[in-house]
Structures are given as structure tokens and as C-alpha cells.
Amino acid sequence: MENGSVLVDLFVLFAAAKVLGEIFEHFRQPAVVGELLAGLVVGPHVLGLVGASGAEVLDVVAELGVVILLFTVGLETTVGDLRRVGRSAMSVGVLGVILPFGAGVALMFILGYDQADSLFVAAAIVATSVGVTARVLRDIGKVRTTTSRVVLGAAVVDDILAILVLAVVAGIVQGGLSTLSLVVLFVEVIGFLAVVVLAGPGLTRRLSRFVRIPGIPESPFLVAVLLTLGLAALSETIGLAAIIGAFLAGLVFEFRKEEVVSQVEPVYEFLVPFFFAITGSRLDPGVFGDPAILGLAAVVTVIAIVTKVGGGFLGALPLGRERALAVGVGMVPRGEVGLIVASLGLGLGLAPPLFGVVIAMTVVTTILTPPILGPLVRRAERSSEGRRGDEER
Amino acid sequence: MENGSVLVDLFVLFAAAKVLGEIFEHFRQPAVVGELLAGLVVGPHVLGLVGASGAEVLDVVAELGVVILLFTVGLETTVGDLRRVGRSAMSVGVLGVILPFGAGVALMFILGYDQADSLFVAAAIVATSVGVTARVLRDIGKVRTTTSRVVLGAAVVDDILAILVLAVVAGIVQGGLSTLSLVVLFVEVIGFLAVVVLAGPGLTRRLSRFVRIPGIPESPFLVAVLLTLGLAALSETIGLAAIIGAFLAGLVFEFRKEEVVSQVEPVYEFLVPFFFAITGSRLDPGVFGDPAILGLAAVVTVIAIVTKVGGGFLGALPLGRERALAVGVGMVPRGEVGLIVASLGLGLGLAPPLFGVVIAMTVVTTILTPPILGPLVRRAERSSEGRRGDEER
Numbered sequence: 106m107e108n109g110s111v112l113v114d115l116f117v118l119f120a121a122a123k124v125l126g127e128i129f130e131h132f133r134q135p136a137v138v139g140e141l142l143a144g145l146v147v148g149p150h151v152l153g154l155v156g157a158s159g160a161e162v163l164d165v166v167a168e169l170g171v172v173i174l175l176f177t178v179g180l181e182t183t184v185g186d187l188r189r190v191g192r193s194a195m196s197v198g199v200l201g202v203i204l205p206f207g208a209g210v211a212l213m214f215i216l217g218y219d220q221a222d223s224l225f226v227a228a229a230i231v232a233t234s235v236g237v238t239a240r241v242l243r244d245i246g247k248v249r250t251t252t253s254r255v256v257l258g259a260a261v262v263d264d265i266l267a268i269l270v271l272a273v274v275a276g277i278v279q280g281g282l283s284t285l286s287l288v289v290l291f292v293e294v295i296g297f298l299a300v301v302v303l304a305g306p307g308l309t310r311r312l313s314r315f316v317r318i319p320g321i322p323e324s325p326f327l328v329a330v331l332l333t334l335g336l337a338a339l340s341e342t343i344g345l346a347a348i349i350g351a352f353l354a355g356l357v358f359e360f361r362k363e364e365v366v367s368q369v370e371p372v373y374e375f376l377v378p379f380f381f382a383i384t385g386s387r388l389d390p391g392v393f394g395d396p397a398i399l400g401l402a403a404v405v406t407v408i409a410i411v412t413k414v415g416g417g418f419l420g421a422l423p424l425g426r427e428r429a430l431a432v433g434v435g436m437v438p439r440g441e442v443g444l445i446v447a448s449l450g451l452g453l454g455l456a457p458p459l460f461g462v463v464i465a466m467t468v469v470t471t472i473l474t475p476p477i478l479g480p481l482v483r484r485a486e487r488s489s490e491g492r493r494g495d496e497e498r
Numbered sequence: 499m500e501n502g503s504v505l506v507d508l509f510v511l512f513a514a515a516k517v518l519g520e521i522f523e524h525f526r527q528p529a530v531v532g533e534l535l536a537g538l539v540v541g542p543h544v545l546g547l548v549g550a551s552g553a554e555v556l557d558v559v560a561e562l563g564v565v566i567l568l569f570t571v572g573l574e575t576t577v578g579d580l581r582r583v584g585r586s587a588m589s590v591g592v593l594g595v596i597l598p599f600g601a602g603v604a605l606m607f608i609l610g611y612d613q614a615d616s617l618f619v620a621a622a623i624v625a626t627s628v629g630v631t632a633r634v635l636r637d638i639g640k641v642r643t644t645t646s647r648v649v650l651g652a653a654v655v656d657d658i659l660a661i662l663v664l665a666v667v668a669g670i671v672q673g674g675l676s677t678l679s680l681v682v683l684f685v686e687v688i689g690f691l692a693v694v695v696l697a698g699p700g701l702t703r704r705l706s707r708f709v710r711i712p713g714i715p716e717s718p719f720l721v722a723v724l725l726t727l728g729l730a731a732l733s734e735t736i737g738l739a740a741i742i743g744a745f746l747a748g749l750v751f752e753f754r755k756e757e758v759v760s761q762v763e764p765v766y767e768f769l770v771p772f773f774f775a776i777t778g779s780r781l782d783p784g785v786f787g788d789p790a791i792l793g794l795a796a797v798v799t800v801i802a803i804v805t806k807v808g809g810g811f812l813g814a815l816p817l818g819r820e821r822a823l824a825v826g827v828g829m830v831p832r833g834e835v836g837l838i839v840a841s842l843g844l845g846l847g848l849a850p851p852l853f854g855v856v857i858a859m860t861v862v863t864t865i866l867t868p869p870i871l872g873p874l875v876r877r878a879e880r881s882s883e884g885r886r887g888d889e890e891r
Binding site: 111112113115116117119120123161162164165166168169172324326327330331334335337338341342347368369370371372374375 | 504505506508509510512513516554555557558559561562565717719720723724727728730731734735740761762763764765767768
């Protein structure tokens with residue numbers, strides 16, 4: 106009965122995550138940073154309060170957490186949203202992926218890192234964290250502005266591209282991806298995306314009919330769980346990350362969506378903190394004792410910020426400079442996807458100190474953004490309101 | 499990355515559990531039976547569709563499921579309820595534990611089974627499943643009748659006693675429990691119960707104050723998760739089953755309870771089916787190929803039914819014969835606790851075929867009860883209404 110200590114581990118992780126999360130929220134910082142630090146502090150490398158139950162066992166809980174997280178993020182977006190924000194979001198998203206990835210690979214190669222290290226670090230600085238961005242915009246009550254829509258739309262484009270980048274990087278590192286297999290992978294990803302987006306709503310409806318047996322008022326959440334686990338498993342089976350499937354499940358889910366949004370909330374609250382705390386517990390802060398690694402973390406973080414602000418700014422320039430700057434800063438926070446990329450990388454040859462570099466980058470970009478983004482969005486929307494008065498509604 | 503197949507396993511288990519669960523509900527049978535059978539069918543002994551991810555990994559998910567289940571069951575009861583139903587519930591509960599346990603041990607010893615087998619099978623037929631009973635009573639709209647209150651109160655007494663029995667049995671089998679350690683165990687259990695019941699509500703209030711940092715409307719569900727994981731871990735640490743702590747957490751939880759009841763629902767829906775499906779997947783139906791085991795399953799099931807109806811009837815006789823019979827039948831369904839006892843037993847020397855016997859007993863008592871209980875409760879409450887008109891309100 107190895108389970109003996111699992112519940113103790115889970116309690117310690119959850120309690121620490123909540124305590125530090127609350128402290129961070131109290132100082133108007135994202136709770137996610139507190140949760141990461143909590144895992145780090147109670148984890149095997151610092152206090153050693155958790156870890157007795159074995160990494161594999163905790164990994165499952167982390168995996169459930171991240172699947173629920175990506176489902177929730179997908180749920181906050183619709184295929185329609187993606188189409189509506191259209192060209193600006195697309196430019197911002199694409200530039201915001203190409204610049205960080207290119208700069209990341211270049212930097213790491215110049216510094217003499219090998220292929221796996223370079224590709225994984227570059228892939229990890231690509232993806233904007235939709236969660237942090239959306240949360241800040243919601244906190245300042247500016248979700249329904251042009252700036253916000255472009256940032257949110259671009260973050261989605263950016264997430265999908267980041268996931269493609271991840272698939273490609275993982276493929277290259279694992280199998281020495283040939284041109285043919287690269288093409289197959291692309292076709293697979295695009296095919297999967299297309300099938301899910303086209304067939305998803307129909308599938309949801311069918312599933313919902315199945316569970317709505319006469320006389321039994323069944324919860325739509327059940328349909329959501331089936332769809333999410335099913336697409337996550339399918340996604341993994343065809344060689345993509347499970348989180349792609351989970352995200353797409355959220356994206357296409359339309360059946361009694363409001364109920365599901367409120368029902369997924371407690372599941373999110375219960376399971377998602379484990380992902381961040383368990384992720385944090387994997388970081389050995391000892392790596393920062395090495396000045397070279399500390400320096401690398403600083404350089405990677407600067408590259409991550411500059412390329413993302415730059416990409417966002419250039420992509421959104423047609424909307425005016427102030428908005429473009431707000432959009433660029435809105436794209437800066439990195440979070441779950443970067444950490445997922447790094448976790449995946451750890452299993453595929455990423456040097457452990459570089460995992461620390463990615464966490465440091467995530468923490469710094471996540472902490473820095475909220476206090477800067479709020480005022481920028483307010484100013485951008487106020488001045489363009491004065492000029493055109495077309496954005497809030 | 500052993501996780502590769504976890505999500506596939508989880509999806510297959512969940513989907514199968516839901517399909518069979520729905521089919522059972524469609525025929526007005528408890529979904530839990532369908533979930534058990536689903537696990538059995540897709541499990542390694544029949545179709546072999548799951549199990550690739552390793553038993554330990556799935557165990558964690560099952561553990562989370564059962565912790566949430568017992569928390570929810572505890573949540574449906576209050577310390578006040580226990581006091582109110584008082585003497586009748588206590589007699590029903592105590593007799594309903596002593597008779598099945600005594601008869602079970604006697605039967606198994608007579609049939610020549612060893613100590614571990616006899617004690618675990620006897621302990622497994624002790625506990626009434628509050629979930630099935632409560633669900634039937636709710637389905638027929640008779641929760642607020644005397645019969646129902648006695649059954650529910652007795653089921654709680656019975657659950658606590660069953661858990662004590664389990665602790666004693668596990669202690670005896672594991673360590674060759676001495677009189678001294680038996681006394682220590684009893685004191686520990688009673689002390690734990692007393693501390694939780696006395697200090698629990700205060701602790702809940704304190705926790706809720708902690709999480710209600712000004713300006714951040716925090717979910718009471720968070721407090722529930724902290725309390726549940728904390729008491730489950732504590733319970734396990736002092737040598738009791740984690741589920742005792744989870745049950746007590748539900749029992750003493752009073753902070754914004756209605757919200758928590760609705761918030762725990764999706765978590766329950768998501769995680770609890772895994773417990774039953776994973777439990778079902780552990781059964782090797784091959785054991786029933788042996789006529790001796792099949793015969794034993796039949797005898798154990800008859801003993802389980804007769805002793806429980808008898809215990810309940812005797813305990814509730816002061817309420818009149820019809821009510822006493824309804825109470826007795828209401829105590830018949832066995833479920834989660836019996837399965838937990840058997841799972842625990844598997845790790846402590848219970849012969850695997852006897853695990854099958856316990857599952858068979860659970861399935862039969864669970865399937866038989868609902869169609870019989872409904873009419874009996876209706877009749878008992880109708881006739882005593884005619885006589886005294888005091889029960890519905």
C-alpha cells in the first residue's frame with residue numbers, strides 16, 4: 106500500500122499552495138506564482154515535506170489538474186471568438202511565436218547548448234498564459250475592449266502555435282524528425298484540429314442526447330468530462346500532447362455551457378493547484394547557486410519579454426501605438442504551457458538546470474505583467490475612446 | 499513518462515462506467531452497480547482495455563474518488579442528526595453490526611477459512627451503504643419520514659462501527675493485535691472522533707476566516723478540500739483509514755454548507771466513478787468458475803441479507819412491525835465501505851477469490867434492495883400515518 110503517504114503529500118501540497126496563493130493574491134499578484142513557490146518550498150529539494158509517495162503517483166494528479174486547466178481555458182474561448190478578432194489577433198499571435206522562438210533558439214545555440222536544450226527552452230518561452238492575461242483583464246473590468254479581444258484572440262492563436270511548436274520540437278528531439286514525419290505531424294495536427302473543430306459541436310450534441318435519458322436530469326458536466334478525457338486520450342494516442350485534446354474539448358464545448366463553466370469551477374479549484382505545486386516541487390533551487398545558470402535565467406527572461414512585447418506591438422500596430430503596446434505587454438506572461446513544455450522536456454533530455462531557468466522566466470514574466478498591464482490597457486482604451494469612442498460595449 | 503497511457507485508461511474507465519451506469523439507472527437500478535460491472539468488463543481480467551498505466555497510478559485516482567465520496571456522505575449528515583434519531587438508530591446500528599459480523603466470522607471459521615479471510619469477509623458484510631439507501635429514499639420522496647431518519651441515522655452509526663471494526667480487524671491481521679494495542683486503538687479512534695466532532699466546527703470557522711481575506715470572495719469549497727485532505731491525511735497518519743477522516747470532515751463541515759454541497763457535486767461526478775470502476779477492474783470473474791466460490795458467494799450474501807434485516811428489525815421494533823421491516827430492508831445494501839474493506843484486505847492477506855465474493859455480495863444486496871425498499875417504506879409510512887399522522891413534515 107504505497108498510497109499510505111499520498112494523501113499526506115496531497116494535503117501538504119494543497120495547503121501550502123493555498124497559503125502562498127492567498128498571500129500572493131493579497132498583494133495583488135497571481136496566485137499561480139504562490140502555488141509554484143509553495144511546491145518548491147515543501148518539495149524534496151527544500152523542506153522535503155512531500156515526495157514520499159513517489160513521483161509517478163503525484164504525476165497523475167498533476168496530469169488531471171493540467172487537463173482540467175486546459176479544458177477550462179478552452180471553455181473561455183469559442184471558435185467564433187477566434188474568427189472575429191481575425192487579422193490583428195493572427196498577426197500578434199504569429200509574430201509573438203516566431204520572434205521568441207527564433208531568438209530563443211539563436212541565443213541557446215550561440216551559448217553552446219545542444220539541440221534538445223535549445224529547442225525546449227525556445228519552445229517554453231513561446232506560449233502566453235491565457236489564464237493570467239484573462240484574469241488581469243477581468244480584474245480591471247476591461248474584458249470587453251478591443252485591446253482585450255485582440256490579446257485574448259492572439260493568446261489562443263499563440264497557444265495553438267505553441268502546441269504545434271511543441272509537437273515539432275518533441276518530434277525532432279525524440280525521433281530525429283525527418284521532413285516526411287514533420288509533414289505527417291503537421292497534417293496530423295491540422296487534421297485533428299479541423300476534425301475536432303468541425304465535428305466537435307456535433308459530437309457534443311450527440312453525447313448530450315445519449316446522457317439525456319428520459320426522466321433522468323443528467324449533468325452536462327458529465328458530457329464535458331467524457332469529451333475532455335476522450336479528446337485528451339485520443340490526442341495522446343495519435344502522438345500529440347494530451348492538453349491539446351483537453352483545450353480543444355473546451356473550445357468546441359457548447360452544450361449548456363454556463364452550467365458547465367460553474368460546475369468545472371470546483372474541480373478546477375481542487376485539482377489545478379496540484380499541477381502548479383507539483384511542478385514547483387520539481388525545481389531544485391540549488392541550480393541557481395551556479396552563476397552561469399542564474400545569468401542564463403536573466404538573459405532568457407529578458408529575451409522572453411522583449412520578443413513578446415515586440416511581436417505583439419508589431420502585430421497590433423494598425424490599432425494605434427498605445428493599444429499595440431498594451432497588446433504586447435498583455436502577451437508577456439508565460440505560464441502553464443511553458444511549464445508543460447519544460448516538464449515534457451525533462452523527460453526527453455532537457456538538462457534539469459534549464460527547467461529551473463524556464464520556471465524562473467515563468468515566475469518573473471507572470472509577476473511583472475499584472476501591475477504594468479492594468480494601467481496600459483486603461484490608458485489605451487481611454488485615449489482611443491476619446492478619439493473614436495467605439496470600443497467598450 | 500509512464501503517464502502515456504493513464505489518460506487512455508481513465509477515459510475508458512469513465513466512459514464504460516457512465517454507459518453501464520446510465521443503462522442501470524434506465525432500468526431503475528443503482529448506477530454504482532453498472533460502474534462496478536464496467537470496471538470488471540474493461541479491466542485486465544476480461545477485455546483488458548485498461549491497466550497499462552500500472553495499478554499504483556490508478557489507485558491514487560480511486561483513492562481521491564473514495565475520499566470525495568466519504569466526504570459527501572459525511573456532508574449529508576450532521577452531528578445533530580445523529581443525536582436526534584437517538585436510541586432507535588443506535589439499536590439498529592449496533593445490532594446491524596453485531597449480527598452480520600458475528601454470523602460472518604462464525605460461517606467462515608466453520609467453513610475452514612483462516613483468520614484474515616474470516617475477519618475481512620465478516621467486516622466487509624457489516625457496513626450499510628448510506629449512499630444507496632439515501633438515494634432510494636430521495637427517489638421516492640420519503641427522506642423526511644421517521645423510517646428514513648432511523649435508517650439514515652442507523653447507517654451512520656453502522657458506518658462508524660464498521661470503521662471501528664475495520665480498524666480492529668486490520669490491526670489484528672497486521673500486527674497480531676494485543677489487548678493493549680486494541681485498547682490503544684479504541685482510545686485513538688474514540689479520541690479522534692471526539693476531537694474532530696468537538697473541535698471540527700471551530701476549525702472550519704477558523705479556516706474559513708483564514709481564506710476570507712478582505713476583498714477576495716473565496717469559495718467555501720476550498721475550506722472543505724483543506725479540511726477533507728487534512729483529516730484524511732491525519733487519520734491515515736495515526737493509523738486509521740483515510741476515509742474515516744474524510745467522513746468526519748463532511749460530518750463536521752458547516753461553513754456555507756449549501757454552496758459546498760453543490761460545489762462538491764461535479765468533483766463527485768468526476769472522481770467517484772473511478773473508485774467503483776477501478777474496484778470492479780480488480781475482480782477476476784474467473785474465480786466464480788469454481789463452484790465452491792460461487793456457493794460461498796451465495797451463502798455469504800444470504801447471511802449478509804438475513805442478519806442485516808434481522809438486526810434492523812429487532813432494533814426498530816419499538817416503532818412498529820411495518821416500520822421495523824422497512825428499516826431492516828433499508829439497511830441491506832452494502833457498497834463502498836464493504837468494497838474498501840475488501841480492497842484493504844487484498845493488501846493484507848485476503849484471498850483474491852474472497853474479494854470476488856464480497857463484490858458479488860455488494861452487487862446482489864445493492865440490486866435487490868431498491869425495488870423492495872420503496873414499497874415497504876411507502877406502506878409503513880402510510881399505515882402509521884393513518885394511525886398517528888405524526889411523521890411527514
